[in-house]
Amino acid sequence: MTDWRPFLFGGLASSVAELATYPIDLTKTRLQIQGQIFDNPSQKLQYAQKKYTNMFQAAYRIGQEEGVRMLYCGISAAILRQATYGTIKIGIYQKIKRYFAEDISQEKLYINVLNGMFSGSLANAIANPTDLLKIRMQANHPSVQGKRLFPAMAAIAKKEGIRGLWSSVIPTAQRAAIVSGVELAAYDWVKKNLIYRFNHSDTK
Numbered sequence: 001m002t003d004w005r006p007f008l009f010g011g012l013a014s015s016v017a018e019l020a021t022y023p024i025d026l027t028k029t030r031l032q033i034q035g036q037i038f039d040n041p042s043q044k045l046q047y048a049q050k051k052y053t054n055m056f057q058a059a060y061r062i063g064q065e066e067g068v069r070m071l072y073c074g075i076s077a078a079i080l081r082q083a084t085y086g087t088i089k090i091g092i093y094q095k096i097k098r099y100f101a102e103d104i105s106q107e108k109l110y111i112n113v114l115n116g117m118f119s120g121s122l123a124n125a126i127a128n129p130t131d132l133l134k135i136r137m138q139a140n141h142p143s144v145q146g147k148r149l150f151p152a153m154a155a156i157a158k159k160e161g162i163r164g165l166w167s168s169v170i171p172t173a174q175r176a177a178i179v180s181g182v183e184l185a186a187y188d189w190v191k192k193n194l195i196y197r198f199n200h201s202d203t204k
Contacts, residue, residue, distance in 0.1 A: 010090025014082035022078055023071040027058040029138040074137030076149040079131035088123035089176075093184050104192050104202045112185035120180025121173040128151060129165035131172060 001096055018025075052058035085204045096115045101107040124131070133153055136144045143159065144152040156164055195202060 004091075006094035007087050007091030010094075011083050011087030014083075014086025014090070015079050018078050018082045019075070021083045022075050023059055024055065025078070026071055026073065026138045026144070027052070027055045029135060030058055030062065031055070033139055050180075073140070074134045075154075077130050077134040077137055080149065081127050081134055084130060085127035085176075087124045088126060089119050089180060089184075092122065093119040093180075095186070104195065107183060107188060107192060109189055112188050115176040116184035117181035119184070121177035122172045123180075124176035125166075125169055128169045128172060132156070132165060132167055 006128060008150070030056075031052050034052055052061065059071060093115055096119065097107065097112060100111050100115075133144065133149070133156070137152070138157075143156055160167070194200070
């Protein structure tokens with residue numbers, strides 16, 4: 001029988017973490033795009049000036065100028081992304097891990113690294129439309145301005161085609177491969193050493 005728990009709890013944990021840290025993600029995006037030149041006249045005025053100096057100042061200024069709710073602009077897309085990306089990444093990683101090693105004593109670091117890279121890149125490739133939508137909502141992009149989650153996604157698909165929803169999928173999948181390969185393998189390596197150090201049993 002298929003164990004669905006890694007998929008369920010992986011997606012749930014990822015969604016809760018996203019909800020708790022989302023303002024940090026939004027300020028990161030705003031810091032990254034400021035000073036860039038956009039074709040759209042309204043965005044030229046909005047982002048040409050470098051007005052954010054750090055994460056805390058950016059969060060304060062966004063709250064003052066655009067309202068505190070703007071710090072959670074795009075949260076629906078972010079939660080949907082984690083519900084897909086986190087579910088697939090953690091679920092597949094755990095399944096592949098147990099295919100190569102029945103218990104923690106048989107696990108090998110390099111296999112977990114490769115497993116994490118594969119699981120992360122695959123999950124990101126599938127969830128790319130939600131990632132694209134999240135970033136555009138955070139940047140207040142004209143293509144999604146004033147739109148809710150699914151109408152915004154439909155508007156992008158209508159204007160740019162279905163392929164537009166997978167824009168930049170290769171670099172984002174490459175990033176996910178590196179992050180997941182390090183993140184998941186490092187977690188399991190530390191967990192394994194702590195279990196041996198303090199003589200505990202592995203959780204199932």
